[in-house]
Amino acid sequence: MVRLIQLKLAGFKSFVDPTTIQLQGQRVGIVGPNGCGKSNIMESVKWVLGESSAKEMRSENMDSVIFNGSENRKPISRASVELIFDNSLGKAPTEWSQYAEISVKRVIEREKGSTYYINNLAVRRKDIADLFLGTGLGGRGYAIIGQNTISQIIEAKPEELRSYLEEAAGVSKYKERRRETEFRLRDTRENLSRIQDVLNEIIQQIAKLESQAVIATKYNELTEKHKFHQAQVWVLKKRDASIVWKKHQSQVEKLVNELEQQTAALRKIEAEVENLRQAHIDASDEINKNQASFYEINAEVSNIENNIRNQNELLERSKKELIEIETNLAKNADDQLKFAKDIEEAGIEKAALSELYKTKEENFNSLKSSIQSVEATYLGSTEQFNQIANQFQSTQEKINLEKATIDFIHKTEEETNARITFLNNEISNIDLTGQSLLEVKESDLADKRSHVEKIEAKIDENKSLATDLEEEIDTLRQRQIEMQKELSQIEGEIKTLAQIQDDTQGNESLKSWTSQHNINTSNRLWEKLKIKTEWVTAIESALGGKLNAVLAQYETISHRPPASMVLANLNASHTYKPKNNKLNSALDVIEISDPLLMNLLSEWLSDCYIIPKGESYKNFIGNLEQGEFLVNQQGDIFTKNSVSFYGKDASLNGILLRQERLKALQEKFPSIEKSYKDVLNKLSEAELQLNDYEEQADSFGEELKDALNAFHQTEIEVEKIQQSITYANEKHSNITNEQNELKAKLTQIEVDKTTKSSLIHNLENDAHRFLEQKTSSEEIKKRHELEYESARKHVNEAEIQLQESHFNLKIINNKINELNNRINILTEDNNTLNNKKDLAKASINTESIEALQLSLREKITVKDEREKILIASRDNLAQKETDLRESEQKRLQTEQAVHPIRDKLEQSRLNEQESKLLFEQFQNEINESQLDEVVLSESITEKTTVKEVQELCNKLQEEINLLGPVNLAAIHELTSEKERKGYLDSQVEDLTSASNTLEDAIRRIDKETRDRLITTFNEVNKNFTEFFKVLFNGGQAQLELLGEEILDTGIQVTAQPPGKKNTTISQLSGGEKALTATALVFALFKLNPAPFCLMDEVDAPLDDSNTLRFANMVTEMSKNTQFLYVSHNKIAMEMAQQLIGVTMQESGVSRIVEVSLEEAEKMELAN
Known part of the structure; x- marks a missing residue:
């Protein structure tokens, strides 16, 4: 059996960080405060095993299992859980048994769904379920018990209880196989029905295709002839097109020569035009050059005029600026004198403030040194007071604790005395009789058991007869299918042959002709x-x-x-x-x-003689x-x-053989049809008989149910009497033992009372002494505190005066620095003004203006000369333009003479191209016909015309049209349909065989499942009773079948704790329901131990004594099953081999810590 050794979580609910939990023992406890994420560990295991219900995950949808953020963390988009199993013993299913470790992993991404992995191989959710099928960990498994759901196991519906039994019996995989087999059987029967329908359609289709294939053959022959003659038409048209093409080629050559002569004359004129155009361009370049020279000298004249104007404006500005500079220099000199006087006064004030600061600083330092001794004395007295106060408080708390203990001892003494009195009354009320009534009930129970066995024998006999009849019905149904198939084939063949024979009667137009002449065409x-x-x-x-x-009398024939x-x-x-x-x-x-x-045949065959076979x-x-x-x-x-x-x-091929075959089939059909009806009658009788057997089985089932109910009722009464006797004896013994224990307890209580009273007296003396010391120490502390506060006040005042003196000194320093900065700024400003003054004096100069005026007069003379040259260049350009325009006119006249010749040439070329295209088109038609052109040419003479051959083509086309719509694919389809029919015949045989095989498989699965369930039910019932008695220290519990057939009946639980007579599970208390469900789960485990069991606060409803029995049983069961459980109970924690703590130090984020039992107790106390 595989064992869970490791659990890895990342992003699952509150486990946002990657977390690995090592599971080292068979009993692993999970502890921690409420709301820290313990149940999330349990749900993670259930989730990775394939849970698809968001409700089971305490979520609205499956994406909610992904960490959704906290106060300090953002949501994430992915979560994963991985289980690592130890498979060193190779107990895993065959596919995975070779691996020493098996990893099962599930990953979910927000809005993308889940993916599953086994050993990092992507698998389906079904593969995960199959891996744990029959282990108690499946979808209906009993090995995962959620929070507050333990009692739901025994309160489940009868059908759900049966699913737990199926899981324990390991028949889940058989049910899955049966379900898949039923699906395959249903599909097989549907396929068989569809194929038979298709076969009937194919038989009819073959009949149609046989007649269509005949017409298609005739159509192909006519089409080939038409194709040959049409190709002859293309050859003749090609011959005519070739003559026209050569004629147009000659005309094109003539026009080309004429066009070349006119083009040569045009080229000569174009050369003259080009020379004149170049002369015009040269004249244009000359005028552009002269014009640029003129514009250049004109620009120079304008520039000199602008310079003269600017120089006059600059002279005026310099004179004004020189006056402004002189004024600013005088103002700066006055400001410098004022700032120097202010600096001198500030220096005197600074010296006085510095002297005052030194005095204040010496006073502060003196006071600060004197306060240290006062502070030390105050702190010493405070510490001594705190020590004495703590001793007094501690002693007082011990006195209160011991007094509370004395009160608890008195209360315990009263409860013990009351319990002794109650037990004395109980032991006197115990009834130890009842053996005689037990003997009577046991005799009655034996009689009812014999009655049940007789009814079961009748049921077995009826079931045997029904099974034999079912086999007979299966045989008759198979025979019915085979005969139905044969009938369908014969009927289809008769219809097909009849249709073919009817097609020989002629077309509609022929039938109309015979009707006009009163000729009966039915007699052939x-x-x-x-x-x-x-x-x-x-x-x-x-x-x-x-x-x-047509064999018919006829008179005169009016027309053909x-x-x-x-x-x-x-x-x-x-x-x-x-x-x-x-x-x-x-x-x-x-x-x-x-x-x-x-006589008719003699007339037609009188000259016909036969050649014997082989001659x-x-x-x-x-x-x-x-x-x-x-x-x-x-x-x-x-x-x-x-x-x-x-x-x-x-039309007439095989008509005689078809007629013989048709007669034979028509004679054979009634006998087969009669046999088919006989089989149907036998099948109907057998099915009626089977219904009678089933009704008898229902009657026997009701009778057995009543007998079983009576038997079980008596059995319960016997067990109640036995339980009552056992309970009375056990109760007497238990009361006696408890009385002895209570008397010993009273003796110990007296000793404890004496000890505690002496201890309280000593503690009260110590408290009185500490109180006196506390009062004296408190007075000393208050006196030293007043001295310390007075010294502290003088130091604070001296410190404030020192800070004020330092601040005033800092202000006067800042003032002196500011005045020095202003003097420096004025000095820099004077330097700048002096530089500007020098520049202004230098700019007052009139010589440069006179030089500019002389240069202006020279440039104006040059400008007048260049203007005359520009006018002469423009006159020359006008003459060149006139010559060029006359030459262009001459070129246009010559070019217009060329256009008509070119148009005629283009038209001739189009005609030549058209005749060429016709020639090529006819050649392509000949090529597409895929006939030999030489053979086609030889088949016609020079006198053959297109019209003659075309008329022959039209005649053939008319014959083709008379055939009407033709299915050209009929020949191929006929072959294909016959092959398809053969294939479908083999398919019918295969499907029939497969159907029989699947029905046998279902019967075998039902038998094996029934046997396993009955054995498992008996074993689980036995274990359930044993575990119930252990957990309740007595009592009675069992499972009961609600119907006859265990495969589909429900199961209910009956339980009676010691001394109670409950009739339903709902009457049990919460703790009793939890113990009863635990007994049932352990009963299932004993028969089919699950690899591991998850229990989330299963012990929550139990008191200490029941929890102890529960823990002892878990310890015993852990030999074969690994337990992972959440608990807040100390007793449950003590049975764990490993404790795992879950904390939530960071809000919304769970973490794992290894803890000892002592740490676990502290966590529970904190909780």
Whole structure:
């Protein structure tokens, strides 16, 4: 069996940080204060095993198991839980038994759902469930008991209680297999039904396709002929297109030469235009150059004029600035004198303040030194007072504690005396009689057991008969399916053959013609013939279309029928006999009793003779007379000078053989149909008989239920009497022992009272002495405190005066620094003003203005000269433009003469291209026909015209149209449908066999499941009773079946604690329900130990004595099962081999700590 050794959590509920819990023992306790996350550990195990209900996780949805944040932490988006199992013994299911350790992990991401892993391999949730199927840890398992849910196990519905039993019996996997088998059986039957429906459709489809295939063959032949003649049309059109193409090519060459001559003249004129255009460009460049020179000298004149104007403005500004600088220098000198005087006065004030500061500082230091001795004396007296006060307080608390203990001892003494009095009354009321009543009830119980066994024997006999009948019904149903299949096939084949035979009657237009002439077409020749089988093909070949002749009297024919047709008017006036006695007549292989019909056949076959099987026509050809012919069994016809090999005619091929097959099937169908009805009747009778057996089984079941109820009731009464006797004896013994214990307890109480009274007297003397010392010490402390406060006040006042003196000194220093800064600023400002004064004097200069005026007069002279040159360049450019315009006009006239020639050339080229495209189109049509062009050309002459061949194509197209809609895929579909029919026939056989196999498997699974459940029920019932008596120290409990069939009946729990007569579970107290459910769970564990068991505060409703029995039983069961439990009870903690503490020091975040029993007790006290 695998053992849980490690649990890893990350992001699951309050375990936000990655947490690993090592599980080292068989009994692991989890302790901690309320709300710290203990139950989250239990739920994490349940969650990783595949729990899908958010309600079971105490959440609104499954994403709520992800840590959702706290005061100091943000929410996260992922949670995971992983279980590590020790599989060193290889007890895991076969697929995983090879691994020493098995890891089961579940990961959930917000809004993405869960993923599951086994040994880091991604698996389905179903794979996790299968791994623990039958171990008590499944979806309906009993090994995970949540908080406040222990009693729900015995209060569950009867069907849910049965699921616990199934899990313990290990039949969960059998039920899963049966469910899957039922699904497969249902699917198999549905597939079989669908395939049979498809087979019937295919049989009908084959019949249609056979007639369509004949038409498709004829269509293909006509299409091939039409394709050949159409290709001849393309060859003829190609020949005509080639002549036209050559004609257009010649015309294009002529126009090309003419266009080239005109183009040469145009090029000469264009060269003259280009030369003139270049001269025009040169003249434009010249004028641009002169114009730029003119603009340049004009700009220089403007610049000199602007400079003269700017120099005059600068002279005026410099004069004004020089006056302003002189004024500012005078003001700065006055300010400097004022600031120097202020600095001198501030220096005198600073010296006085410095002297005062030194005096204040010496006074403060003196006072600070004197207070230290006073403070030390005060602190010493305070400490001495606190020590004495603590001693007094401690002694007083001990006195209160001992007095409370004395009160508790007095109360215990009173309770013990009252208990002794109660026990004396109880022991006098015990009834030790009842053995005689027990003997009477045991005899009654034996009689009822015998009655139950008789009814069970009747049920077994009825069940055996029903089983045999079920097998017979299965055989009849299989026979019904086979016969139904055979009937469907025969019926489909009859319809198909009849439809094919009906198709030989002709099309609608022919039927209309015969109706106009009052000719009955239902009487056909082939219907009357009976031919030896081996000569059917020979006679079909010899008669040809006459085989489908209409045997009818007719008078005059007003007009021809719309299609080929043979009418045979039976007439006895002419008799024809074979003329050649050397040969075997074809009439010899035909059996006809009607003399008129024989005369008709004699007329048609009087010259037809047969070649015996295995003989060559050469042996008989010499005996033929004029007009006679031979036919062999293959239908080949031989005359003196020719041979005609038989080819199957589409409409009449196999018509005689089909007719024989149709008659045989029609004769066979009634007998098979009768047999099918007989099978249906037998099946109906057997099913009625089976219903009778089932009704008898229900009757026997009710009778057995009543007998069992009576038996169980008597059995309970016997057990109650036995329990009453045992309880009375046990109670007498227990009361006697308890009386002795209580008397010893009273003796000990007297000793404790004496000891405690002496201790309280001593403590009160100590308290009085400490109180006197406390009063004296308190007075000394108050005196020293007043001296310390007075000295402290003088020091504070001296410190304030020192701080004020220091502040005043700092202010005067700041004032002196500020005045020095202002003097420095004024000095820098004077330097700047002097520099500006020098620059202003230098700028007052009139010589530069006179030089600029002289340069201006020179530039104006140059400007006038360049303006004259620019005017001459513009006149030259105007003349060049006139010459260029005249030359362009001449070029346009020549170019217009070229356009008509080019248009004619383009049109000729289009005509040539069109004829080329026609030629290529016809060539492509020939290529697409995939026929040899040489063969096509040889098949036509020079005189052959397109019209002649096209008319032939149209005629063939009309014949194709007369065929009507044609299913070209019919031939391929017919082959495909026949192959499909063969495949489906094999599928029907396979599915029938599979259905039988699955039904047998279900019967075997039901039998094995029933046997296992009955055995498990008896064992669990026995264990349940034993554990109940241990946990309750007596009493009676058992499981009861509510019905006859254990596979689908419910189970209920009955429990009676010692001395009680409960009738229902709901009458039990909370603690009794918890103990009863625990007994049932342990009963299941004993039979099928789970790898581990989770219990969340299961012991919460139990008192100490019941908790002790519960702990002892868990210790015993832990030999085979690992227990992981949450508890606040000290007794439950003591049985743990390992204690795990859960704390929540950080709000909303759980952490794991290893704790000892003492630490666990402290945690519970804090809780």
